[in-house]
Amino acid sequence: MTTTPKIMVVGAHADDVEILAGGTLCKYRAQGHEIVYVMSTDNMSGGVHTLQPDGTVTTTHEPPELMSARRKRECAAAAARLGTTPIHLDHPQRHYRDAAGVQHELRYGCARPPTVPPEVPTILTAYEDEASVSRLTDLILEHDPVCVITHDLAVTSIEHLATVLLVINSFWRAVDQGFEGAMLQGREDDLVFGDLNARWDTFVDITDTLDQKMQLIGCHACQMPTAHYPHHGHRQRPLKWGAACGCSAAEVFTWVRRGDRGDSPLLAELVRNSRP
Numbered sequence: 242m243t244t245t246p247k248i249m250v251v252g253a254h255a256d257d258v259e260i261l262a263g264g265t266l267c268k269y270r271a272q273g274h275e276i277v278y279v280m281s282t283d284n285m286s287g288g289v290h291t292l293q294p295d296g297t298v299t300t301t302h303e304p305p306e307l308m309s310a311r312r313k314r315e316c317a318a319a320a321a322r323l324g325t326t327p328i329h330l331d332h333p334q335r336h337y338r339d340a341a342g343v344q345h346e347l348r349y350g351c352a353r354p355p356t357v358p359p360e361v362p363t364i365l366t367a368y369e370d371e372a373s374v375s376r377l378t379d380l381i382l383e384h385d386p387v388c389v390i391t392h393d394l395a396v397t398s399i400e401h402l403a404t405v406l407l408v409i410n411s412f413w414r415a416v417d418q419g420f421e422g423a424m425l426q427g428r429e430d431d432l433v434f435g436d437l438n439a440r441w442d443t444f445v446d447i448t449d450t451l452d453q454k455m456q457l458i459g460c461h462a463c464q465m466p467t468a469h470y471p472h473h474g475h476r477q478r479p480l481k482w483g484a485a486c487g488c489s490a491a492e493v494f495t496w497v498r499r500g501d502r503g504d505s506p507l508l509a510e511l512v513r514n515s516r517p
């Protein structure tokens with residue numbers, strides 16, 4: 242058992258760690274927890290969103306190697322605020338854009354961007370790739386966090402879902418090898434699934450760290466150029482959950498496994514806030 246408790250969060254894309262659990266991480270970092278910040282994809286896709294002086298947001302595109310580098314720089318800035326550096330599993334995203342902005346899907350036999358190595362599966366199939374599961378299992382065992390947090394199952398992003406499958410497979414393999422930590426999934430609030438996403442097992446009161454969560458999200462400037470807006474959706478969501486949980490702001494979770502570790506104030510709060 243480590244002397245300094247660690248929290249591991251695995252997100253698919255730059256900004257997901259903060260969206261899932263940014264308030265929780267700020268709160269418990271201040272109480273002595275170390276953060277293990279893991280990115281499952283290489284972040285080579287997506288656009289660069291820029292807030293213009295007239296208040297509109299424009300979107301441009303850049304080649305995958307530049308996009309990936311930009312998003313990793315933003316990740317590093319956010320992780321630095323949490324006292325850590327990101328671990329990039331670097332599974333290629335399922336598509337990328339070329340210099341002309343045309344989107345290409347990664348398929349067998351397709352041209353690979355120079356940053357995509359030939360032997361690494363995209364995030365979509367990483368969960369069934371032995372080397373990929375084994376690598377994340379080893380990371381969990383190496384860091385021995387009190388809990389692992391990742392995405393929800395009821396999500397509209399296939400790369401989020403694929404990340405859950407990779408983490409679940411690795412987590413249970415680590416348990417088979419003696420890992421005693423807990424696992425939780427953060428609710429993402431995709432309302433297309435109806436009531437499923439309105440349910441949660443437990444929560445962390447992030448009333449005092451909601452501003453810090455939004456500052457972390459704002460580090461991902463090319464994705465979240467309006468994170469400073471008072472009515473930003475990612476600020477509103479914890480406020481909505483808070484109203485349901487009986488505090489001002491909350492991040493809500495479902496348990497995958499409660500674990501056997503009682504040595505963390507984070508776990509103590511999660512257990513205390515659990516529904517019967």
Ligand SMILES: [Zn+2]
Nearest residue numbers: 253254257398
């Ligand atoms: Zn994402």
